[in-house]
Amino acid sequence: MANYLLIDFGSTFTKLCAVNTEAEDIIETASYFTTVDTDIRTGYHEALNRLFQKIGKQIDFEQVIACSSAAGGLKMAAIGLVEELTVEAAKRVCLGAGAKVDLVLSHHINKTEVQKIVNHKIDIILLAGGADGGNAECVIYNARLLGEMGIKIPIIFAGNKSAQDDISEIFNKYQMDGYICDNVMPKVNVMNIDAARDMIRKIFLDKIIEAKGIKAIENEIDAVILPTPNAVLEAAKLLSEGYLDEEGLGDIVVLDIGGATTDMYSMCSVSKRSDVIIHGLEEPFAKRTVEGDLGMRYSAPGIIKSLSQQEIEFINKEKKVDIKEEVEKRYNDVKCLPQNEHDEFIDLFLAEVCAYRAMHRHVGRIEEVYTPMGKVYNQTGKDLTDIKYVIGTGGAIINTKDKESILKRTTNILHNPSELRPTDPIFLVDQKYIMAAMGLLKEKNPLLALRIMKKYIVEI
Amino acid sequence: MKTIVIGVIGADVHAVGNKIIEFTLTNAGYHVVNIGVLSSQEDFINAAIETDADLILVSSLYGHGEIDCRGMREKCIEAGIADICLYVGGNIVVGKQDFSEVQRTFLDMGFDRVYPPGTPIDNALQDIREDLGE
Ligand code: B12
Numbered sequence: 372m373a374n375y376l377l378i379d380f381g382s383t384f385t386k387l388c389a390v391n392t393e394a395e396d397i398i399e400t401a402s403y404f405t406t407v408d409t410d411i412r413t414g415y416h417e418a419l420n421r422l423f424q425k426i427g428k429q430i431d432f433e434q435v436i437a438c439s440s441a442a443g444g445l446k447m448a449a450i451g452l453v454e455e456l457t458v459e460a461a462k463r464v465c466l467g468a469g470a471k472v473d474l475v476l477s478h479h480i481n482k483t484e485v486q487k488i489v490n491h492k493i494d495i496i497l498l499a500g501g502a503d504g505g506n507a508e509c510v511i512y513n514a515r516l517l518g519e520m521g522i523k524i525p526i527i528f529a530g531n532k533s534a535q536d537d538i539s540e541i542f543n544k545y546q547m548d549g550y551i552c553d554n555v556m557p558k559v560n561v562m563n564i565d566a567a568r569d570m571i572r573k574i575f576l577d578k579i580i581e582a583k584g585i586k587a588i589e590n591e592i593d594a595v596i597l598p599t600p601n602a603v604l605e606a607a608k609l610l611s612e613g614y615l616d617e618e619g620l621g622d623i624v625v626l627d628i629g630g631a632t633t634d635m636y637s638m639c640s641v642s643k644r645s646d647v648i649i650h651g652l653e654e655p656f657a658k659r660t661v662e663g664d665l666g667m668r669y670s671a672p673g674i675i676k677s678l679s680q681q682e683i684e685f686i687n688k689e690k691k692v693d694i695k696e697e698v699e700k701r702y703n704d705v706k707c708l709p710q711n712e713h714d715e716f717i718d719l720f721l722a723e724v725c726a727y728r729a730m731h732r733h734v735g736r737i738e739e740v741y742t743p744m745g746k747v748y749n750q751t752g753k754d755l756t757d758i759k760y761v762i763g764t765g766g767a768i769i770n771t772k773d774k775e776s777i778l779k780r781t782t783n784i785l786h787n788p789s790e791l792r793p794t795d796p797i798f799l800v801d802q803k804y805i806m807a808a809m810g811l812l813k814e815k816n817p818l819l820a821l822r823i824m825k826k827y828i829v830e831i
Numbered sequence: 832m833k834t835i836v837i838g839v840i841g842a843d844v845h846a847v848g849n850k851i852i853e854f855t856l857t858n859a860g861y862h863v864v865n866i867g868v869l870s871s872q873e874d875f876i877n878a879a880i881e882t883d884a885d886l887i888l889v890s891s892l893y894g895h896g897e898i899d900c901r902g903m904r905e906k907c908i909e910a911g912i913a914d915i916c917l918y919v920g921g922n923i924v925v926g927k928q929d930f931s932e933v934q935r936t937f938l939d940m941g942f943d944r945v946y947p948p949g950t951p952i953d954n955a956l957q958d959i960r961e962d963l964g965e
Contacts, residue, residue: 452880452881453877453880453881455873455877456877456878456881457881478911500881501881501882501883502864502881502882504832504834504862504882504883505834505881505882505883505884506880506881506882506883507883508883556881558864559864559866559877559878559881559882560866560878648844648867648868648869650869650870650874740842740844740869747844749842749869
């Protein structure tokens with residue numbers, strides 16, 4: 372019999388999930404505040420005590436592994452050449468690796484922008500630009516400027532391969548912490564995610580968790596192995612695709628509304644139809660988007676910004692509230708939990724807006740072009756119309772009464788024919804908040820992780 | 832190796848000629864970046880920037896070439912590729928208009944070469960060699 376302990380050092384909570392491999396089941400879960408500001412181990416010990424209390428005794432673990440988004444998560448800057456191409460490709464690679472992309476820069480960068488990289492306390496820079504054999508001048512210029520301005524934070528070069536030698540020289544000359552990698556966009560509209568993503572993961576584990584005071588935990592556990600959003604992405608992929616004989620759920624969307632961000636994951640191919648012409652940068656099967664301006668607490672002001680004055684007045688009248696004031700309250704007390712029905716009602720509304728807007732930005736678009744042979748369709752982004760399940764995770768969804776009304780906001784409630792939103796999905800909830808843990812477990816025992824998810828991620 | 836971006840502009844879905852152009856130019860020794868049908872001006876320009884292209888070769892078959900191509904040179908200038916070669920061909924306007932006039936219009940719009948309907952791509956190879964210096 373083997374017990375595994377899976378830990379998620381989140382931005383607010385340290386969540387533990389104990390699993391028994393023989394029973395193929397969760398033993399217990401427990402959580403406590405994350406204490407990375409003082410000593411990350413304190414919160415872990417508290418959570419562990421709670422776990423043992425719940426179980427009723429101490430137990431031993433054969434494996435203890437963790438993911439982390441504590442201490443601000445993994446903050447990245449994505450630099451590319453053209454916005455729709457290498458900039459977007461670089462951004463997607465960062466997101467797929469579980470990072471938050473705090474800065475997105477294009478073309479020749481300037482000194483103010485480099486200064487922003489410093490001010491934003493960026494952890495890793497992903498520098499792209501140029502298809503292989505294409506433009507090399509711009510990315511070399513950008514690398515040199517970063518060098519001249521004394522940037523010492525880790526930089527991954529994943530641009531035009533023809534520029535690699537020059538970039539290596541620049542990295543050496545300015546003694547930068549540089550890493551060379553395959554191009555994120557080797558050909559126009561073709562993406563190459565894996566190499567750069569693996570490099571990001573490696574630097575995160577080798578350097579970033581150390582710098583953030585997370586590494587201290589490794590005296591007590593086996594290892595921190597992933598950024599949390601990356602663990603969730605891995606879990607979602609497993610749940611969708613299945614493993615060996617154990618079937619997956621097929622095409623799914625996962626929505627995670629947090630205090631600071633709203634994350635959307637879709638697991639499906641770009642389109643199933645034969646009558647569409649697909650445009651733009653290649654879409655990954657497992658796609659993650661993050662909205663840094665949509666969240667329940669830190670980023671609640673972003674929700675207000677996304678509304679027009681007219682919409683705000685309408686909401687205030689309709690719901691008999693002062694939505695600006697409510698948002699202000701939450702922003703100033705990010706740890707506050709709803710105390711009464713009124714608070715719950717406002718939180719529900721905020722979560723609904725997050726869900727609606729995040730899908731608006733994640734989902735693909737379609738437009739009709741007429742020919743005598745009938746209509747032809749021009750599509751950009753992913754077609755989610757046939758998605759079978761929309762899964763909610765994260766405290767804001769798990770702890771609310773009306774989960775369905777939040778998740779419904781990902782569908783085409785406004786009947787906008789150009790947005791390829793899920794049409795008629797079944798709504799599931801990650802009731803035990805285990806997706807990150809199962810992403811970790813996937814690294815050790817994918818079959819078990821899949822079975823546990825299928826058991827505990829349940830219909831509303 | 833010189834790089835040429837090709838594609839069919841606007842809401843135009845005529846796909847056959849585009850494939851032939853890709854085949855012919857590749858055989859002639861060029862690095863061809865084919866962005867396909869239903870491509871906007873921005874799609875051509877973005878691809879040209881990332882690939883450091885020498886020539887953008889625009890096809891328009893359905894007759895709305897003038898509307899679709901208007902302003903393209905200006906956008907190239909804005910995007911920092913002011914000097915890139917621009918060709919256009921196919922059936923660029925509706926019906927049988929006087930071609931010298933049509934040609935004038937497109938040259939004024941900043942295209943370097945403008946081809947009458949029915950010009951096979953092979954006939955343009957000589958011009959490409961001249962303009963790209965290879
Ligand atoms: C097949 C076809 C279609 C098919 C296309 C299927 C597909 N996905 O490819 C369908 C049925 C969808 C179609 C639709 C339409 N079509 Co149509 N179609 C044709 C047809 C019969 C053949 C096109 C073809 O494949 N030719 C073979 C290829 C190899 O030749 P090509 O495309 O001309 O390309 C060569 C040259 O033009 C040249 N070339 C192309 N670009 C460039 C650029 C440069 C720089 C150079 C040097 C050379 C060059 O090199 C290419 C290779 O050799 C032509 C008539 C014809 N015989 O040309 C009409 C034709 C092109 N269509 C026409 C029209 C009007 C339409 C519609 C608007 C009809 C309508 N009323 O709805 C729609 C438009 C749809 C749309 N949104 O694009 C007209 C265009 C008239 C004009 N421009 O004055 C044509 C000429 C028919 C006609 N005589 O009226 N069409």
